[in-house]
Amino acid sequence: MTRGFVHSPAPTRVVFGAGTVTAVAEEVRRLGGSRVLLVARARHAERVAAALGDLVVARFDGARMHTPVEVTAQALDVLKGAAADCVVAVGGGSTTGLAKALAVRTGVPQVILPTTYAGSEVTPVLGETENGRKTTRRSPDILPETVIYDVDLTLDLPVSITVPSAVNALAHAVEALYAPDANPAVDAVALQAIRGIARALPAVAANPSDVDARAELLEAAWLAGSCLAAVSMGLHHKLCHQLGGQFDLPHAETHTVMLPQVMAYKQNEAPEALARVAEALGVPDAAAGVFDLVRSLGGPTSLRELGLTESSLDGIEPASVLRAAWAGVRPDGVPDVSALTAQVIASFDD
Ligand code: NAD
Numbered sequence: 001m002t003r004g005f006v007h008s009p010a011p012t013r014v015v016f017g018a019g020t021v022t023a024v025a026e027e028v029r030r031l032g033g034s035r036v037l038l039v040a041r042a043r044h045a046e047r048v049a050a051a052l053g054d055l056v057v058a059r060f061d062g063a064r065m066h067t068p069v070e071v072t073a074q075a076l077d078v079l080k081g082a083a084a085d086c087v088v089a090v091g092g093g094s095t096t097g098l099a100k101a102l103a104v105r106t107g108v109p110q111v112i113l114p115t116t117y118a119g120s121e122v123t124p125v126l127g128e129t130e131n132g133r134k135t136t137r138r139s140p141d142i143l144p145e146t147v148i149y150d151v152d153l154t155l156d157l158p159v160s161i162t163v164p165s166a167v168n169a170l171a172h173a174v175e176a177l178y179a180p181d182a183n184p185a186v187d188a189v190a191l192q193a194i195r196g197i198a199r200a201l202p203a204v205a206a207n208p209s210d211v212d213a214r215a216e217l218l219e220a221a222w223l224a225g226s227c228l229a230a231v232s233m234g235l236h237h238k239l240c241h242q243l244g245g246q247f248d249l250p251h252a253e254t255h256t257v258m259l260p261q262v263m264a265y266k267q268n269e270a271p272e273a274l275a276r277v278a279e280a281l282g283v284p285d286a287a288a289g290v291f292d293l294v295r296s297l298g299g300p301t302s303l304r305e306l307g308l309t310e311s312s313l314d315g316i317e318p319a320s321v322l323r324a325a326w327a328g329v330r331p332d333g334v335p336d337v338s339a340l341t342a343q344v345i346a347s348f349d350d
Helices: 020-030 042-055 069-081 093-106 159-177 184-206 211-230 235-247 251-266 271-281 286-296 319-327 337-349
Strands: 013-017 036-040 056-060 086-091 110-114 125-130 133-138 146-150
Touching (some): 013 020, 020 042, 020 110, 020 146, 056 069, 093 125, 133 235, 146 211, 159 184, 159 211, 184 286
Parallel strands (some): 013 146, 086 110
8 A cells, every 4th residue: 555644854953973062153153143041951061161152141050851831931031131042052851841942932043962862852842841731832943953963972971861861762763663644764764763772772881981882872862853853653652741741750761661561562553663673673572672671771660660659550541551661560572581591590500
């Protein structure tokens, strides 16, 4: 059957490399900016501020996860007080979220320097929280004009943050492959992202300052983010959004726990897509493979670990997925080879 589709890639300008932070002033000027509000995680602010020189007229260091509107209001006061005409953000998805929230309210252009693998920097999507409720909107005004990926900014990201953040990226690519509006260009990008994450994440976890592995992971995260921008996300993203908003759970960790469980649930509905995921990961079963990857790298595998009580999940569907995620049950598509090996070794000892 002929697959019809519409493909309209997001027009973000992407600068990728090592040491690319030095391009930030030129990128601001290219957008017509001359008065920069720097939104930053304190740790990286100095490097970016130094590269921007006297273009910086104000700084705001208070970005928080899930983009609370009261934080945006404070940053907006700073932006207006300084008459800033461009936002430069350096940090993870939380910092990017604040830059987007400012841009959609004022129309100022954005230059984003990501330090995690969240992928928000290439999407026209903004999630904001107000009174404990998270709402999401999509608009071309939200999409950052320019993204500068500088692998050097990611070298000090701790493994405990790297693993969940990379699985967050993996989730964008996995859900793109069974999206109702999937298309061949996005499929190819998603598979490339999955292969990159499968190869680079264990290498980064073994040696966090391995520049080549970090670069491959960052490149894969960009590709995964562009899938998130291009096609609709499914059950996994919906559940993570709901859980994150309702229980204020950490974003990337929630994705990490939920992804293998949702993949197992989707196996009957989207067997072909998940077979392609398994092939790209180099494992016999996609869901079990992701679970094993996370576990082997010390990432979270249960909602219980994230501090949730089982009863708080009552009423959230599909209940079977939530129960498995709460307990951290390994999806049993293919037997756990390492556990089996351990059993065999133990039987020799008997
Ligand atoms: P985050 O930005 O909160 O960063 C996670 C943690 O890592 C924080 O404690 C941060 O201080 C720390 N950190 C970041 N970079 C670091 C570095 N280089 N070294 C050391 N520590 C570092 O979390 P995130 O997972 O990057 O992003 C989550 C947020 O992004 C959520 O609010 C989520 O909703 C949003 N998001 C939005 C989209 C979208 O398209 N709209 C996509 C993905 C995520």
